[in-house]
Amino acid sequence: xxxxxxxxxxxxxxxxxxxxxxxxxxxxxxxxxxxxxxxxxxxxxxxxxxxxxxxxxxxxxxxxxxxxxxxxxxxxxxxxxxxxxxxxxxxxxxxxxxxxxxxxxxxxxxxxxxxxxxxxxxxxxxxxxxxxxxxxxxxxxxxxxxxxxxxxxxxxxxx
Numbered sequence: 698x699x700x701x702x703x704x705x706x707x708x709x710x711x712x713x714x715x716x717x718x719x720x721x722x723x724x725x726x727x728x729x730x731x732x733x734x735x736x737x738x739x740x741x742x743x744x745x746x747x748x749x750x751x752x753x754x755x756x757x758x759x760x761x762x763x764x765x766x767x768x769x770x771x772x773x774x775x776x777x778x779x780x781x782x783x784x785x786x787x788x789x790x791x792x793x794x795x796x797x798x799x800x801x802x803x804x805x806x807x808x809x810x811x812x813x814x815x816x817x818x819x820x821x822x823x824x825x826x827x828x829x830x831x832x833x834x835x836x837x838x839x840x841x842x843x844x845x846x847x848x849x850x851x852x853x854x855x856x
Contacts (some may be wrong), residue, residue, distance in 0.1 A: 703746060745797070748853050776803045781793040782796060822838075
């Protein structure tokens with residue numbers, strides 16, 4: 698009887714540990730997505746994407762994504778690349794480009810931002826490499842990116 702009680706206690710403790718562990722991982726993954734809808738909604742995302750596809754050039758920035766739609770905004774020292782979410786080898790359509798990769802030159806370093814339009818048409822800043830893990834740094838990055846996006850949207854007549 699005592700062995701059964703001990704076994705149940707051990708299993709219960711293990712179960713609680715596993716639940717807390719998985720919950721912690723989910724929170725960590727969730728924190729990598731920063732809601733950016735207020736600053737850059739799906740309409741603006743789609744308008745800027747269309748502008749880049751129709752008026753930009755094509756450029757490769759990494760081996761995984763070749764010949765991407767690209768726009769250089771020299772006055773802001775920003776490059777924008779579009780990545781397709783459907784990478785099955787077929788030629789992507791305009792709607793397949795649901796990731797905007799912004800690369801901003803800041804002196805001797807570069808800061809990159811991934812903006813992701815999900816199927817529900819929500820826009821998220823995806824902190825892929827956790828460069829904005831610190832809360833203050835994250836808030837500064839969101840404000841800074843909001844200013845960049847606003848300048849781009851005004852410059853190209855989207856707002």
